[in-house]
Amino acid sequence: MASYRGHLAFAGALGAAYGGVALWRWDLDWGPALLAAGLTTLGGLLPDLDSDSGVPVRELFGISAAVVPFLLFRPVYETFGRSTEQTLVILAVFYLFIRYVLSDVFKRWTVHRGMFHSVPALLIAGLATYLLYPSDSTHLRIFLAGAVMLGFLSHLVLDEMYAVDFMGARFHPNKYAGSAVKFVSRSWPATLTAYLLLGLLAWSAWLVGAR
Numbered sequence: 072m073a074s075y076r077g078h079l080a081f082a083g084a085l086g087a088a089y090g091g092v093a094l095w096r097w098d099l100d101w102g103p104a105l106l107a108a109g110l111t112t113l114g115g116l117l118p119d120l121d122s123d124s125g126v127p128v129r130e131l132f133g134i135s136a137a138v139v140p141f142l143l144f145r146p147v148y149e150t151f152g153r154s155t156e157q158t159l160v161i162l163a164v165f166y167l168f169i170r171y172v173l174s175d176v177f178k179r180w181t182v183h184r185g186m187f188h189s190v191p192a193l194l195i196a197g198l199a200t201y202l203l204y205p206s207d208s209t210h211l212r213i214f215l216a217g218a219v220m221l222g223f224l225s226h227l228v229l230d231e232m233y234a235v236d237f238m239g240a241r242f243h244p245n246k247y248a249g250s251a252v253k254f255v256s257r258s259w260p261a262t263l264t265a266y267l268l269l270g271l272l273a274w275s276a277w278l279v280g281a282r
Contacts, residue, residue: 075119081229082115082222089218103211107218110200113138114222117196118230120177121187132177136170145205186261188230189253191269193223198272202279209280227252 090108093099113134120131140162148158186192197220201212231252255262 086111110218111222114219132174186256
């Protein structure tokens, strides 16, 4: 399978292209364009949250712990009576929970190349971005969700490419073939949980779009 650095470089190149197209062809401001480039790169690393190696998990949960509270600032601020102090305390709790509790749960309960390496997981990542991003612009939310999904897809495709050993005109799939771009895993509880979460997020996104 592709290395962590390989995924980072490939997703980074895709992010630069995605942001560049938005900047030059779609007349988007440089802020959303660069943010999309960064989210594409991050999306290319997300499937490695279930990695057996400590480096991807530590790096990704460190980034996620910082990004999620940032995205939640406005809704939390408005929910708690526009109190800056209460908002900062709640966001600090989110940071600690993601950085230490959630990361430990992932390391204990996820299996590498499990349901986190799948098409439903790709859609979950995109829908979560769409719902969490603090903007009233549906087009901007879709654009950024597309960035995350593009990066996520690049990871899955690259893993599948590395699961094929080319021997001249013939190719031989190795033991990892079919383990990245899939719709179900060997664990039915993991598969059921993924589809339940996907359904919940899709329903929430539909409600947001219907407003």
